[in-house]
Amino acid sequence: MTTLGIAITGSGGSTPNTRLDNDTLSQIVETSDEWISTRTGIRQRRLASPEMSLSELAAAAAQEALEMAGLSPSEVDLVVLATSTPDDLFGSASRVQHRIGAPQAVAFDLTAACSGFVFGLVTVAQFLRTGVYRNAVLIGADILSRWVDWSDRRTCVLFGDGAGAVVLQRTSPEDDGLLGFELRSNGAQNGCLTLDYSHRSHALVENLEVSQGNYSRIAMNGQEIYKFAVKKVPEAIEKALFRANLTNEDLDWLLLHQANQRILDAVAKRLNVPSEKVISNLARYGNTSAASIPLALDEAVRSHQIQTGDTIAASGFGAGLTWGAAIVKWGGAA
Known part of the structure; x- marks a missing residue:
């Protein structure tokens, strides 16, 4: 096929x-x-x-x-x-x-x-x-x-x-605008960032109980998340680039999940991507989770920072723990 x-x-x-x-x-x-x-x-x-x-x-x-x-x-x-x-x-x-x-x-x-x-x-x-x-x-x-x-x-x-x-x-x-990708998960580190279900026992009849409750609040081990991100994200991007038959030098933009500017800077340094190629709107919006990459992408497109045909390395990372990278070209004819 x-x-x-x-x-x-x-x-x-x-x-x-x-x-x-x-x-x-x-x-x-x-x-x-x-x-x-x-x-x-x-x-x-x-x-x-x-x-x-x-x-x-x-x-x-x-x-x-x-x-x-x-x-x-x-x-x-x-x-x-x-x-x-x-x-x-x-x-x-x-x-x-x-x-x-x-x-x-x-x-x-x-x-x-x-x-x-x-x-x-x-x-x-x-x-x-x-x-x-x-x-x-x-x-x-x-x-x-x-x-x-x-x-x-x-x-x-x-x-x-x-x-x-x-x-x-x-x-x-x-x-094709999706040139290569890498997706990964590691449940062994799940406890580093959680929004857990909080429950109490509820008796229905004698000797029969069920759990009822709600979700608690976000809990995070920031140091572990930082270490995880600065090590695993560059690896994922490099693997995605390899599958795309490209190198770091072929990238026009590095578009990371907007979690922390220190993470963005550290990943860019490990990949030898200059700061002027790193897209960041973190200062204005903070960490918007799944929204952060497309929100930053949209701003960069509408400000004409990203142009049709530009090659972008996009990478998300966070709870799960999960991480992934995709090498994409912006725009194109459908």
Whole structure:
């Protein structure tokens, strides 16, 4: 069977209007702008209001991506929502499908935390490359502010809310925009970053109990995550480059999950990628989990920083632990 190609033809982004800067955050927890910015590179983050839904954010980003691609929602065959914070534990992709007016599309959620967008990109590509679907919308969206412990300065300073999306379209093999990828998981380190289920026993009848409860709050071992990221992310990118028959010097841009500026700098240094090729919007949005890569991509495209035909190494990493890299070309004919 002939393997077809994919083209990334549109991008979009959406963030809440409410900004929480470091000075204001210091009124909530013992910290300061200097402490946060020097350790993370973050200056502010966006927070969703109590009334805002994840589906609303995700749909807004998807609509922008469809508009850029010049694609009608009725032409969309597939909607994949990468998120760890759905409105409904059963999933929110179908809500997004309805919001954007894509009744013909099949929709499902994908959960891989901060790696979700890269995992979603590779997943969607398989449906297009095999000819099953022609047009897809991939969204990364999270509202982590609802699961942050606002008394824990190690984590509450990091996270923000947002959504980013891309349109992926089937194309000819010679125009394939996914040049190589590498996906990895290591459950042995799962405890380094968690949002665990917290339960209590509930007796139904004598000698019969079930568990009932809710999810707790984000907990993270920051030192272990840092060590994991600066070692594993360059390895994944190098393997993806090898599969693409490219080298570091062929890259126009390095687009990493926006977790911490120190991680971005360390990974770029290990790969010998100059700082001017590293895309970062971390200072304005913080860590938006699955949204961070497509949100930064969209800003770079709309500011004409990324041009059609540019080669990008995108890499996500986080809870699971999961990590992955994809070498892609921006734009192209569908």
